[in-house]
Amino acid sequence: MSQPATLLVIDDEPQIRKFLRISLASQGYTVLEAASGSEGLAQAALNKPDLVVLDLGLPDMDGQQVLRELREWSTVPVMVLSVRASEVQKVDALDGGANDYVTKPFGIQEFLARVRALLRHNPQAEVAQSSSAQFGALLVDFAYRKVSLDGVEVALTRKEYALLAQLAAHPGRVITQQQLLKDIWGPTHVQDTHYLRIVVGHLRQKLGDDPTAPRFLITEAGVGYRLVAPEGR
Template sequence: MNAIAPRILVIDDEPQIRRFLDIGLRAEGYRVLLAASAEEGLNLAATQEPDVVVLDLGLPDREGHEVLAELRQWSSTPVLMLSVRDAEAEKVRALDLGAHDYVTKPFGIQELMARLRVLLRNRVEGDGENAPLYDDGCLCIDMLRREVHLDGQPVELTRKEYAVLLMLLAHAGRVVAQQLLLRKIWGATHVHDTHYLRVVIGRLRQKLGDDPSSPRWLKTEPGVGYRFIMAEPATD
């Protein structure tokens, strides 16, 4: 396991299943987040950035399919569904809604671990597929390696900082609304938490040496959102 172990979010209302998975996952070196309801699970998914979500189909407050559909509105995190329902139609529905895999209860911990390893491996390999490179001679954002350099020096960004920067870059030249950034990166329950975004933008500017009064890359559109300015490539 790497120094920073993958974080697994388990959303299941059965205490014995949560305890079983918590023990088993931690024994394999994973970091574990536990939620007993849909609401708690969606909040953790939005704020804690899990690498994989293990989602039970039957939850007390919302159907697992609904949770999956909402999660897919703002997150591409791999989801492994758990259910006592083994009907083919149930599995097909979950996969059509965006689940990556489906395990029927009861299940063996080794089978689950094998499926998690596949999801994590595919996620790492998929991150670099057709990944572009932004380089204006000063700021370099390598999406293949998930690295940012400023004047040739590495810039250490948190996952949220990198996600905001990447989303703004993906819409370079256009205004990205605050609510869209918040929904995509923090989750649908945080669309009004604009202070989260202000803090991250402030830290990004500080790390990139970008003056908000005369921005080179990150421009504020007051009351609306933010825009990534495509700088002209440096010339000799």
């Protein structure tokens, strides 16, 4: 018998969380809750939900930022649930990695149908995420957005972390320059490869990674970059 799906609701309104908790639990789902963006990101990393329901108006960070940070390491389906009804907001969320967008107020039957649709189209292999990745002496902690080398935390800029997290989420796999530029800088920057070279250079310096004999970050000339796969993979 399969396990019931686990859904994470990230919303700062207690009444909305209660309504969704009761409605989703009545359908047999396991429901996790978070009242802020940072709490939601930590819950997503530690509990590996099958689907995230995300409000955009959160007290500590905008939901669009939560979505961007989540997409640096996770492919979990995300349904945005927001009072923001403008086309621009919807397009931004969907371009940012959301799988669906529902505006408040909403009908619960339609909402549940959309949940079922997202879960049907979510291969279980895509959900199997880890909250961290180890590459020898290098540890990338997705839950807390921290990187350490030989047990010592390495201070990275947002772009440096985003690049490393993207590669660490796909160990041993080449990620193209265009894909990295699109995911980190946006679709209008897919030709700006000099941005990528600068960030890669800074990242290598901070990791003490010699480009002529790299321990971690491998350049695939003219194609992209990859992190060496951990032993045993």
